[in-house]
Amino acid sequence: MITAVRKPFAEIAGMLEGSGKVLILGCGTCVTVCMAGGEKEVAILASTLRLANQKDGREMQIAEATIERQCDREFFDSVRDAVVQADVVLSLACGVGVQFLGEVFPDKAVLPGLDTKFYGAAVEQGVWAERCSGCGTCVIGEYGGVCPVTRCSKSLLNGPCGGSQKGKCEVDPQNIDCGWQLIYDRMKALGQLDRLEAVKPIKDWSTGRHGGPGKIVKEEALL
Amino acid sequence: MARKTARITALLCENSGWKAYVDAAAEGVEASRLLQDLDAVKLPCSGKVEVGLILKLLENGSAGVLVLGCPKDNCTFIRGNYRAEKRVGAAKAALREAGLDEGLVRLDFLSSLDSRKLIDAVVSFKGYIDDHSRS
Amino acid sequence: MIGVFVCSCGRRSADAWLEKVGAAVAVKHFFGHAGLCGPDGLRLIREKSKKHKLGRLLLAGCAALQSEALIKNAAKAAGVASGAVFPVLFPRRSSPAVAARMIRQATTGLQLLPVFESRRVALRNEVLVLGGGPAGTEAARQVAAFGYPTTITEPHVLESLTGGVGNFSARLRGEGGAATRAFGAVVIASDGTAGAASSAFRGLVPLADLEGHIEGLARRDKPRSAALILDLEIDETKASTAEALRVALALRARYRIELTILLRHVRVSSLGLEKRYDEAREAGITFVKYDGAPRIAASPEGISIACTDGVAGEDVEISVGIAAVSPHGLHAPAERALGEAAGIGLDGYGRLQENNIHLLPDQTNRLGVFVVGPCRGEFDGETILRDARAAALAVHQLLSQKELEVELSHPVVDGDKCVLCLTCIRSCPFKAMRIFAEETRADCSPEACRRCGICVGECPAKAIELPAYADRIVLARAGE
Numbered sequence: 145m146i147t148a149v150r151k152p153f154a155e156i157a158g159m160l161e162g163s164g165k166v167l168i169l170g171c172g173t174c175v176t177v178c179m180a181g182g183e184k185e186v187a188i189l190a191s192t193l194r195l196a197n198q199k200d201g202r203e204m205q206i207a208e209a210t211i212e213r214q215c216d217r218e219f220f221d222s223v224r225d226a227v228v229q230a231d232v233v234l235s236l237a238c239g240v241g242v243q244f245l246g247e248v249f250p251d252k253a254v255l256p257g258l259d260t261k262f263y264g265a266a267v268e269q270g271v272w273a274e275r276c277s278g279c280g281t282c283v284i285g286e287y288g289g290v291c292p293v294t295r296c297s298k299s300l301l302n303g304p305c306g307g308s309q310k311g312k313c314e315v316d317p318q319n320i321d322c323g324w325q326l327i328y329d330r331m332k333a334l335g336q337l338d339r340l341e342a343v344k345p346i347k348d349w350s351t352g353r354h355g356g357p358g359k360i361v362k363e364e365a366l367l
Numbered sequence: 368m369a370r371k372t373a374r375i376t377a378l379l380c381e382n383s384g385w386k387a388y389v390d391a392a393a394e395g396v397e398a399s400r401l402l403q404d405l406d407a408v409k410l411p412c413s414g415k416v417e418v419g420l421i422l423k424l425l426e427n428g429s430a431g432v433l434v435l436g437c438p439k440d441n442c443t444f445i446r447g448n449y450r451a452e453k454r455v456g457a458a459k460a461a462l463r464e465a466g467l468d469e470g471l472v473r474l475d476f477l478s479s480l481d482s483r484k485l486i487d488a489v490v491s492f493k494g495y496i497d498d499h500s501r502s
Numbered sequence: 503m504i505g506v507f508v509c510s511c512g513r514r515s516a517d518a519w520l521e522k523v524g525a526a527v528a529v530k531h532f533f534g535h536a537g538l539c540g541p542d543g544l545r546l547i548r549e550k551s552k553k554h555k556l557g558r559l560l561l562a563g564c565a566a567l568q569s570e571a572l573i574k575n576a577a578k579a580a581g582v583a584s585g586a587v588f589p590v591l592f593p594r595r596s597s598p599a600v601a602a603r604m605i606r607q608a609t610t611g612l613q614l615l616p617v618f619e620s621r622r623v624a625l626r627n628e629v630l631v632l633g634g635g636p637a638g639t640e641a642a643r644q645v646a647a648f649g650y651p652t653t654i655t656e657p658h659v660l661e662s663l664t665g666g667v668g669n670f671s672a673r674l675r676g677e678g679g680a681a682t683r684a685f686g687a688v689v690i691a692s693d694g695t696a697g698a699a700s701s702a703f704r705g706l707v708p709l710a711d712l713e714g715h716i717e718g719l720a721r722r723d724k725p726r727s728a729a730l731i732l733d734l735e736i737d738e739t740k741a742s743t744a745e746a747l748r749v750a751l752a753l754r755a756r757y758r759i760e761l762t763i764l765l766r767h768v769r770v771s772s773l774g775l776e777k778r779y780d781e782a783r784e785a786g787i788t789f790v791k792y793d794g795a796p797r798i799a800a801s802p803e804g805i806s807i808a809c810t811d812g813v814a815g816e817d818v819e820i821s822v823g824i825a826a827v828s829p830h831g832l833h834a835p836a837e838r839a840l841g842e843a844a845g846i847g848l849d850g851y852g853r854l855q856e857n858n859i860h861l862l863p864d865q866t867n868r869l870g871v872f873v874v875g876p877c878r879g880e881f882d883g884e885t886i887l888r889d890a891r892a893a894a895l896a897v898h899q900l901l902s903q904k905e906l907e908v909e910l911s912h913p914v915v916d917g918d919k920c921v922l923c924l925t926c927i928r929s930c931p932f933k934a935m936r937i938f939a940e941e942t943r944a945d946c947s948p949e950a951c952r953r954c955g956i957c958v959g960e961c962p963a964k965a966i967e968l969p970a971y972a973d974r975i976v977l978a979r980a981g982e
């Protein structure tokens with residue numbers, strides 16, 4: 145799922161400076177799961193802002209709401225009035241939701257309360273790690289199920305670099321495993337090491353972000 | 368004009384803090400007097416304390432929030448007090464972000480027999496709150 | 503209808519005080535009494551509850567009203583459930599204003615309090631024992647003697663254990679695949695010593711095999727020196743010290759071997775053990791109490807061991823012909839796997855029982871699942887048998903009830919908000935939460951749940967509510 149972390153409080157407070165009526169809008173899907181922008185986090189942020197405002201004598205009305213998700217228009221219907229009444233909407237959705245909110249309410253100033261990080265999974269409770277880069281042409285099957293684009297810091301497709309030491313990546317040996325060590329170990333266990341002898345050509349990066357903003361059309365689903 | 372005494376909220380786990388509070392309140396006049404500016408709330412476990420609840424109480428006028436749970440490895444529900452420790456830590460971080468004193472929320476551990484410690488904890492916390500009161 | 507009963511015992515001008523409180527509280531059904539905790543008080547409660555059809559009661563007064571027994575009696579007298587009676591504690595010498603305030607706060611909370619129904623849950627009488635060693639067989643024998651159909655199997659056979667007390671579902675690996683069987687209670691009695699031979703320390707002999715090993719060597723191959731290493735990865739118990747002393751004294755007497763025992767603590771708190779320790783010292787056996795971890799390597803003579811002597815504060819290195827390691831000092835990875843399969847927490851040493859005093863002697867975080875013997879760190883023969891018998895008794899105590907009355911006050915999950923992030927399922931110490939696929943949400947089992955509220959606090963979607971402690975009730979009680 146998409147993972148994100150809440151922006152530093154000081155940054156958020158700075159963005160809201162001078163606003164009279166604020167709506168903090170949470171999202172009930174990805175950011176709830178990674179505990180950054182769900183109903184609970186919305187309440188905590190709202191309370192923190194109110195406490196800060198009380199202390200500094202700032203007048204600000206802060207409303208809270210959380211909808212199922214902010215990447216489909218229909219869900220905004222239930223909070224339409226709240227959005228219209230606010231001077232500014234601080235969205236605690238991922239970057240997709242924040243923008244979509246702005247598209248649905250083009251006259252409303254929308255602000256991001258989170259920094260969207262990556263496509264990832266929970267490796268343990270409370271810890272999420274990046275697993276996919278959205279390159280647009282998935283080659284995971286050729287690498288024993290480990291993505292070289294994401295797990296290798298340099299996205300190398302034909303083997304590790306010299307910075308691979310004791311299974312760790314030189315970029316951050318404490319925290320990053322060498323992706324190619326993972327690929328090697330996995331393919332060895334699968335008995336597929338011989339496949340690594342094939343040289344992979346340069347990847348066509350245009351199928352992902354590097355080709356510009358993407359779009360998918362599923363013909364038979366069009367109404 | 369007499370200063371309105373600050374009220375603090377105590378979130379007490381029913382297996383330790385609440386029992387100690389009941390005993391403390393029964394102890395005597397002096398103890399009662401020390402506990403009179405306290406809003407005591409019983410919870411099943413300190414592990415139910417939420418960051419949102421702590422902040423809400425402070426927002427709504429509580430001068431300070433004192434959380435009392437069972438000592439480490441003594442939690443009736445095994446891990447509740449460890450969760451409480453994490454939550455109070457997060458609440459303190461939120462207070463720091465808001466520019467407030469993180470000492471407005473405090474976590475302490477005691478057993479159900481520790482009525483004396485409960486009174487000391489309340490008195491100590493009240494003293495801190497009175498010294499650092501928000502106007 | 504809420505009835506407020508206020509006790510005025512021990513107060514001067516009790517009537518005047520009660521009047522002031524009554525006026526300040528301004529509740530329709532307000533009753534004062536000089537001794538609410540006594541039979542007269544109960545009579546008043548019964549009378550007024552009936553007359554005014556009271557559904558909720560507030561009992562305000564001193565600490566005597568807080569007792570569970572009194573609340574139960576009052577509830578019975580009023581004809582309501584215990585959960586519908588709420589005690590309010592007045593500090594001594596509280597003024598009418600303070601008393602009234604406390605009553606008002608509690609009343610608001612009480613109005614919001616749901617009344618819970620109960621459900622009777624039948625307890626199955628089948629018992630599963632995991633482990634066929636001394637602990638397991640003794641436990642199984644005792645449980646069966648109580649008349650419960652008992653199944654013993656090897657621990658590694660368990661794939662998963664879902665459900666709650668009286669209704670566990672154990673998925674057991676078998677010849678034709680895995681099968682699910684139902685049990686009322688489970689006793690885990692695994693060996694706990696799987697770490698021994700598989701340790702990374704080549705050239706080390708398990709302590710129990712040392713004597714046999716040396717006996718099997720030809721005379722000229724017999725070592726002149728030997729080391730026994732305890733507490734290598736985890737601290738051991740006095741049973742290990744006893745075993746090490748026995749082996750050391752035997753070897754010294756029989757083969758005149760130079761012996762060194764390396765351990766972190768000499769544990770002699772058992773009958774005769776201190777005397778045995780003295781004997782060992784007198785026989786010329788050297789003891790090294792080390793700090794940290796010893797470094798073990800091959801040497802020309804056999805094995806070299808380097809460590810820091812905790813007493814002298816100096817680094818020590820010895821070289822011996824043969825070294826033995828006590829398996830109880832090694833991590834047992836098998837326990838971790840069993841712990842995960844059974845949903846049982848481990849302590850800091852990787853043993854199958856969390857380090858919490860409420861669990862002793864043989865309980866686990868899951869009601870109905872017990873641990874005995876080596877897997878929970880108990881290696882002494884006598885204690886193991888006592889452990890097994892205690893667990894059997896506990897199983898009997900539990901299952902002889904035939905059914906449990908469970909109050910349906912457990913947490914409720916809002917399916918609209920729940921996003922199945924799995925946080926509650928992972929956080930619950932009692933494994934009471936599960937994935938309810940049909941409604942795409944988490945679901946709480948009232949038999950296993952202990953109503954601690956940890957899941958409520960962890961849920962990032964605010965999708966779980968513990969009815970008796972819902973936010974609005976807690977905030978009302980806090981005087982909001």
